[in-house]
Amino acid sequence: MSATSYDVIIIGSGPGGYVTAIRAAQLGLKTAIVEREHLGGICLNWGCIPTKALLRSAEILDHANHAKSYGLTLEGKMTADVKDVVKRSRGVSARLNGGVAFLMKKNKIDVIWGEAKLTRPGEITVGKSSKPVVEPQNPVPKGVKGEGTYTAKHIIVATGARPRALPGIEPDGKLIWTYFEAMKPDVMPKSLVVMGSGAIGIEFASFYRSMGADVTVVEVMPQVMPVEDAEISALARKQLEKRGMKILTEAKVTKVEKGADSITAHVETRDGKVQTITADRLISAVGVQGNIEGLGLEALNVKTDRGCIVIDGYGKTNVPGLYAIGDVAGPPMLAHKAEHEGVVCIEKIAGLPNVHPMDKGKIPGCTYCNPQVASVGLTEAKAKEAGREIRVGRYSFGANGKAIALGEDQGMIKTIFDKKTGELLGAHMVGAEVTELIQGFVVAMNLETTEEELMHTIFPHPTLSEMMKESVLDAYGRVLNA
Structure with missing residues (x-):
């Protein structure tokens, strides 16, 4: 087998991608992983992990500001230094980012740096990344491979997802944020509108409320966290509102006007009435969509549906030798789903006995708000x-x-x-x-x-x-x- 030929190539090094690569290597398959931006993907660098670090800071602040109820006296009011809070969060990600690089080296998995495109079954070309060619925190390890043509018996797409944008309310990185900007604010906004109350929206709403911001959540469905049991959602809403959060359900943001350093959201409620809410920033958290563009799927006639790659229970697409896992393969878009889906996929490829499709009815969901x-x-x-x-x-x-x-x-x-x-x-x-x-x-x-x-x-x-x-x-x- 040549230096550019593999048993398995995985496109994307998020939780699904890197875990699948490790399992492939354990099974004796010559494995490479292609990454365009940062090892660990969105979850590790801009999602699951750093948000939990932010929320931990918020939790400590909440406890400190209620110290008297525990019989403790703290001198003065506890305050948050936003730069230090963000710095700690980024440090947590950097540590884990380096850990993924170590795991790739330990398991003898080749890292190919750049953007992959499917050219024909069993072949990809890797071009220069449109993203930064270094890790956000760590330099690219010496000896990694880069641009060129690579072949593999099996190619697994694990390119993840990105924030969905609503027409006319597209994030601009300044006044209208996605979770990228919400995770590293330069200054702490005094007021926020959060559009969407799924896990991402409600976690950021909770964080910024703990940091002292005036937060309004706008949700189009009748309840917050719409996928949850109605009774649990109602209890959560009661506690969130008790903390001072404003929640508007069966409502939608129809228009956003931008000021010099603020936004005004036009919110239409179920009865057709429109109210305006002025705030420093708006966080758009209306879901995510699969990263299927630029992969060459169309040329191979890969079947997609609603922005995701269609697969069977083992990650197989309609093209022989091509597979997809994780967010790009459809909901639920969760890191632990991607990891398990990847392991099922690679074990089936390796021919292990008794490999069962993932039961989506047994995938837990967690929201880390307060x-x-x-x-x-x-x-x-x-x-x-x-x-x-x-x-x-x-x-x-x-x-x-x-x-x-x-x-x-x-x-x-x-x-x-x-x-x-x-x-x-x-x-x-x-x-x-x-x-x-x-x-x-x-x-x-x-x-x-x-x-x-x-x-x-x-x-x-x-x-x-x-x-x-x-x-x-x-x-x-x-x-x-x-």
């Missing part, structure tokens, strides 16, 4: 729509000793079971650290656990996790501590 929201499986409404007879259990944070001791007694855990079989159909949570708790129910669903096994599981005391069991018990009229 309060946190996490879920897996069917909502109550979706379960009823599917014609399932159900049992629903609920347990309040206000009845849990650990939550009360933490001063985090607002929240709920909700579980949904099939009434006939005891199958766990869904779990939904709002409150402190629920993004860490949800994995317990994800494991349970993957093991096809029923209510009986969960009731016989011993949860440690005192912990927040005890509420998970109590919620199960409540669904069957056996709750103990409520």
Whole structure:
């Protein structure tokens, strides 16, 4: 095999791409990964990781400003230095970015720097990147490959997604932001309009509210975080509004007027009335779209649908030897979905036995606002729509000793079971650290656990996790501590 020929070439080094590359190398496949901008992709550099670093700073600030409720006295009011907050966030990304480079070297994966284009089945050309040719924080490692023609038996597209823009309200990087600009503000805006209340929108709304900004969220759907269970969404909204956030649902931004250093958003509500909101900045968080342009998909007649590449359960496209994973292959657009999808794809390519398609019904979703929201499986409404007879259990944070001791007694855990079989159909949570708790129910669903096994599981005391069991018990009229 020549120096430019591989078993597998992966286009894109985000969570899906680099994890797939590592698994390919573990399986003995000669592997290369093509990247145009930064190892780790959006998630590691501009998404999942740095936003959590920002939100951690916000959480510390929230706790400090309520120190008196814990019996503590801090001299003066705690304030945030936006430059230092951003600097810490970027430092976290830089550390992990370097970690991906180390993993590529450790697993003997070639890094090809530039922009890839499919020329024919099994072949790509790599041209000069339209993005910076160095990592945002780290220089490009010596010895990486660059422009040229490369061949592989299998090519996997993992090019991710980018923010979606609404016509007439396109981000300009100054007054109308995407998550890129929202993640590294030069100065802290005093007021914000956030357009969209999905995970990205509500996380930034939460961060900037903690930083002291006057925040208004505009959501076209009837509830915030529209994919979540309605009851959980309502509780989250109540807590967000209690923190001073303004939330307008069944409303849409129809026009944005730009001033010298402010915007005025025209917001139309369900009844057809229009109100104007003037703020320093507007964050556009109306979803993302797959990066399918410039890849040469059209020349190969690769099937796409609504801006994403169409695949089967193993990542295969309609073109032999060509695969797609992650955001570019469609929703849910989550890093952990991309990683698992990539592993399934490469293990199928390698011919491993018992490789199963990913079950999208068991992919957890997490939103790291304050309060946190996490879920897996069917909502109550979706379960009823599917014609399932159900049992629903609920347990309040206000009845849990650990939550009360933490001063985090607002929240709920909700579980949904099939009434006939005891199958766990869904779990939904709002409150402190629920993004860490949800994995317990994800494991349970993957093991096809029923209510009986969960009731016989011993949860440690005192912990927040005890509420998970109590919620199960409540669904069957056996709750103990409520």
